[in-house]
Amino acid sequence: MKKYLLFIAVIALFVTSCENANKSNQSNENATETVVVEEITPIMVAEFDDQAGNYVGKKIKMKGTVDHICTHGGQRLFLVSEDSEARIKITPDEEIAAFNAELEGNKIVLIGIVEEQRIDEDYLREWEEEIMSGSDMADDKGEGSHLGGTVEKGGEGADMNEEMEKVNNLRQMIKDSGDDHLSFYSVLCTSYEVVDDNDEDTEHDHDGEHDHDGDHEH
Numbered sequence: 001m002k003k004y005l006l007f008i009a010v011i012a013l014f015v016t017s018c019e020n021a022n023k024s025n026q027s028n029e030n031a032t033e034t035v036v037v038e039e040i041t042p043i044m045v046a047e048f049d050d051q052a053g054n055y056v057g058k059k060i061k062m063k064g065t066v067d068h069i070c071t072h073g074g075q076r077l078f079l080v081s082e083d084s085e086a087r088i089k090i091t092p093d094e095e096i097a098a099f100n101a102e103l104e105g106n107k108i109v110l111i112g113i114v115e116e117q118r119i120d121e122d123y124l125r126e127w128e129e130e131i132m133s134g135s136d137m138a139d140d141k142g143e144g145s146h147l148g149g150t151v152e153k154g155g156e157g158a159d160m161n162e163e164m165e166k167v168n169n170l171r172q173m174i175k176d177s178g179d180d181h182l183s184f185y186s187v188l189c190t191s192y193e194v195v196d197d198n199d200e201d202t203e204h205d206h207d208g209e210h211d212h213d214g215d216h217e218h
Contacts, residue, residue, distance in 0.1 A: 038059055039058075040060065040061050041055060041058065041061065042061045042062070043055070043060045043061070044081070045063075045064040045081035045088060046081060046086055052116075053185070056116045056185070057113065057114065058114060059190070060112065060187070061110070062079065062109070062110055062112070062187070063081075063109045063110075064080055064081045064088070064107070065079070065080050065082070065105070065106070065107050066099075066104050066105060066107075067079065067080040067087060067104075068104065069100075069104050073098055074092070074099040075091060075099075076090060076091050076092075077089075078090070079108075079110075079187075088185075088186065088187060090186065090187050090188075090189050091186060091187070092188075095190070096189060096190075096191075103194070107194065107196070107197065108193060108194050109192065110189050111190055111191045111192070112187035112189040112190050113187065114186075115187065116183050116184070117151065118183055119170055119174070119183075119184070120174070120180055120182075121171075121174070124171055127153060128167055131160055131164060170182065
């Protein structure tokens with residue numbers, strides 16, 4: 001009798017194991033079939049300053065005119081639009097590496113990741129120490145407000161008084177804001193394409209490939 005009960009128990013355990021294995025396989029198959037597609041939000045240049053805080057670390061799509069490309073290695077461009085005074089700093093990702101100076105004046109559609117630069121008292125105190133010590137501050141911390149959205153420490157040979165004025169102005173802006181920091185936003189470009197004025201819907205190359213001799217698809 002004991003052998004019979006033991007045999008029944010073994011059979012029941014085997015059946016239960018098979019059922020659990022089937023459920024596990026089904027679960028794995030469902031997981032394999034699930035594809036997560038990153039959402040890309042279209043944002044107007046004129047709306048960027050107001051909306052950027054909601055999309056830090058996320059991909060957005062923008063269309064505008066290339067107003068200026070920095071001559072030092074093409075490491076940033078500034079995007080503008082006819083219906084706004086906004087000027088947005090755009091930097092290239094590792095795949096793009098640098099922006100071609102020929103882009104200046106062209107309309108482009110780009111996809112990129114919103115980045116935030118935070119300026120608080122610790123940042124300003126560190127900046128002051130660098131100024132007083134005469135350190136080389138050419139660390140590309142951004143572009144002053146007159147250049148579009150972020151804040152830049154002066155480079156090698158920067159005027160000490162001008163640098164201190166930047167720090168003091170920012171400290172006053174923080175005080176006036178009622179917050180403990182200021183946020184400045186820019187976009188890390190992952191792909192872009194030159195477009196005509198008539199082009200409203202444009203497909204993008206998300207692989208970062210680009211052709212400087214053709215239609216500048218990126």
